[in-house]
Structure formats: C-alpha cells, structure tokens
Amino acid sequence: MNILVIFIDKIASAPIQSLIEIYENKLKFYCRCNIKTIIVPKNVRYKSIGEQKKEEEKLVLTHLKDNDFVILLDEKGKEMSSLEFSKWIEQQSFKNKRLVFITGGPYGFSKELKNKYFNISLSKMTFSHELVRIIFLEQLYRAFSIIKGQKYHHD
Numbered sequence: 001m002n003i004l005v006i007f008i009d010k011i012a013s014a015p016i017q018s019l020i021e022i023y024e025n026k027l028k029f030y031c032r033c034n035i036k037t038i039i040v041p042k043n044v045r046y047k048s049i050g051e052q053k054k055e056e057e058k059l060v061l062t063h064l065k066d067n068d069f070v071i072l073l074d075e076k077g078k079e080m081s082s083l084e085f086s087k088w089i090e091q092q093s094f095k096n097k098r099l100v101f102i103t104g105g106p107y108g109f110s111k112e113l114k115n116k117y118f119n120i121s122l123s124k125m126t127f128s129h130e131l132v133r134i135i136f137l138e139q140l141y142r143a144f145s146i147i148k149g150q151k152y153h154h155d
Helices: 014-027 042-046 049-061 082-095 111-116 129-147
Strands: 002-008 032-038 068-079 098-103 118-121
Touching: 002 049, 002 129, 014 032, 014 129, 032 049, 042 049, 049 111, 068 111, 082 129, 098 129
Parallel strands: 002 032, 002 098, 068 098, 068 118
Antiparallel strands: none
16 A cells, blocks of 8 residues: 655654654554655745645645545544544545545644545544644554554453
C-alpha cells in the first residue's frame, strides 16, 4: 500500500519531530509511507481565516493525483475505533492505489475540501497540530499491526 501523509506547517518541537521519525520508520515495514510537510508562507498567516484556508488548500492540491483517495483529519469527521480503522484501512488497500491523509492548518480545512473528500476524526477532543501528528501516526501503525495480527494491540 502507498500512503502519503501531508502535514501543514513545520514542527517547532524536536521531541515531536523525533517521534514522527520513529513512527515513519516503523510504518516502512507495512507500507510505502511518505510524510510531506507543507510550509505555509508567513505572510499568509496575516490574512483572514478564510483566506488562510484557501491558501493552504492551493498548496495541498499541488501534491494530489487524480486517482488518490484523500482523507482529511477533521474533528467533525467519522469516528472509528482502532479496530474499525484497521478494517477500513485494509478495505481501502484493495480499492485505492494511494491513500492521502491530510491534517489541516490552525483553522482546519476550507468547506470545499471538506465537501470533496472523506473526513475522519481522531477524537471529539481537540489536540494541538503537533500532537495530532503523533496520535495519527501511532493509530496508522496500530492499524497495520492489527491487520498483520501482531501483538501491539490488545483487545
């Protein structure tokens, strides 16, 4: 399976970046996982919220291919347990050439992106953009370990 994970804006925390790299390396045993960080120009952050979302959308769209199955990580998206997520990932692996998971910027996604692509939620709780990266990569790793029947996940 081929997976692209797109994060908006760079990480300021070295420990968070280190954890991202740990999970990125773990995921290589299960799939081709590429992590792309899109740097938003500083002048964009001085624009209105709507304009920021549109600028981020333009940057994201440059990394997508026509046959990608795109999933937005959004607090209002579909919620799944870890087991449900692993089954969903396995189903998608038969249907799609590449899965693209995207985390939004500070204000989330534009309405156009939300309406165009599948949305999933990691929790009803709100997390910092840095922590979302770790939580999502851990859940992706957990999903593959469940699919492979490994003992990382305990029921």
